[in-house]
Amino acid sequence: MEDQCLLKPRSADGQLRVLQITDTHLFADENGDLLGVKTAQSFNAVLEEFQKQNIDFDFVLMTGDISQDYSVESYQRFANMIKCLNKPVFFLPGNHDDGPLMYRIFNRLGVSTARNIICGNWQFILLNSEVYGVAHGWVQRDQLEYAERCVEEHPNLHSVVCIHHLPLLVGSDWLDTQTLHNQDEFHVFMQRFPAVKLVLSGHVHQEVDVIRQNIRYIATPSTSIQFVPKSRDFALDSKGPGWRYFSFSKDGSIDTVVCRLNTDRFRPRMDVGGY
Numbered sequence: 001m002e003d004q005c006l007l008k009p010r011s012a013d014g015q016l017r018v019l020q021i022t023d024t025h026l027f028a029d030e031n032g033d034l035l036g037v038k039t040a041q042s043f044n045a046v047l048e049e050f051q052k053q054n055i056d057f058d059f060v061l062m063t064g065d066i067s068q069d070y071s072v073e074s075y076q077r078f079a080n081m082i083k084c085l086n087k088p089v090f091f092l093p094g095n096h097d098d099g100p101l102m103y104r105i106f107n108r109l110g111v112s113t114a115r116n117i118i119c120g121n122w123q124f125i126l127l128n129s130e131v132y133g134v135a136h137g138w139v140q141r142d143q144l145e146y147a148e149r150c151v152e153e154h155p156n157l158h159s160v161v162c163i164h165h166l167p168l169l170v171g172s173d174w175l176d177t178q179t180l181h182n183q184d185e186f187h188v189f190m191q192r193f194p195a196v197k198l199v200l201s202g203h204v205h206q207e208v209d210v211i212r213q214n215i216r217y218i219a220t221p222s223t224s225i226q227f228v229p230k231s232r233d234f235a236l237d238s239k240g241p242g243w244r245y246f247s248f249s250k251d252g253s254i255d256t257v258v259c260r261l262n263t264d265r266f267r268p269r270m271d272v273g274g275y
């Protein structure tokens with residue numbers, strides 16, 4: 001199928017290891033500031049920490065909001081920065097991104113535009129939930145049908161569906177207005193496919209890990225600012241930039257851990273009322 005990328009697991013035990021990063025919110029300006037956090041600096045500090053930890057993994061999954069200003073330069077910045085990991089990089093667009101622009105330029109910048117990654121006993125299906133110019137998400141029928149085709153083409157693979165907008169409410173009134181607005185349609189659709197083990201998202205800038213009707217839903221802290229969980233009004237968390245490692249086993253089980261930078265260097269301004 002077009003858009004497909006076949007990768008061989010690096011580990012001899014068939015275990016597949018993936019690094020998820022999300023919501024870098026980069027600017028054209030390298031000193032671009034999101035609510036007091038210079039996002040290129042926080043992302044750079046995260047990349048330095050990966051390299052220090054020296055954990056091997058198969059590829060990077062970037063789950064959207066690479067940019068904060070929709071600029072070509074912000075995407076060039078991302079591609080230049082992520083190069084240091086020397087691993088395949090895959091992405092999907094978020095609500096702060098310009099999806100059509102990303103699909104046009106990323107291949108030649110070294111970031112893959114594949115939407116279906118097959119590696120060992122697993123496949124990853126990258127969907128677009130972006131609604132241009134607004135914060136909430138909507139997954140179009142053609143995206144769901146693309147997921148269906150991928151699952152049906154490889155009935156023996158375990159599947160991970162990746163989508164920027166977490167298709168769940170998180171108990172934050174302000175953030176729950178920016179959710180995937182057709183999440184019921186999404187759930188009903190995914191329930192038809194027992195091969196779908198995980199739905200993986202960004203967008204909520206906090207850690208989420210729940211199981212709903214046999215599918216695990218996971219979201220991951222941003223490499224920039226964090227939102228306070230279960231807050232009625234917009235509120236920023238003082239926790240450090242984060243990311244997530246995954247280990248996918250041949251038998252369909254999933255291990256994951258969230259890591260954060262242990263520093264006060266990237267504390268946001270706490271007096272702001274929105275973003």
Ligand SMILES: [Fe+2]
Pocket residue numbers: 023025065094096203204205
């Ligand atoms: Fe975001």
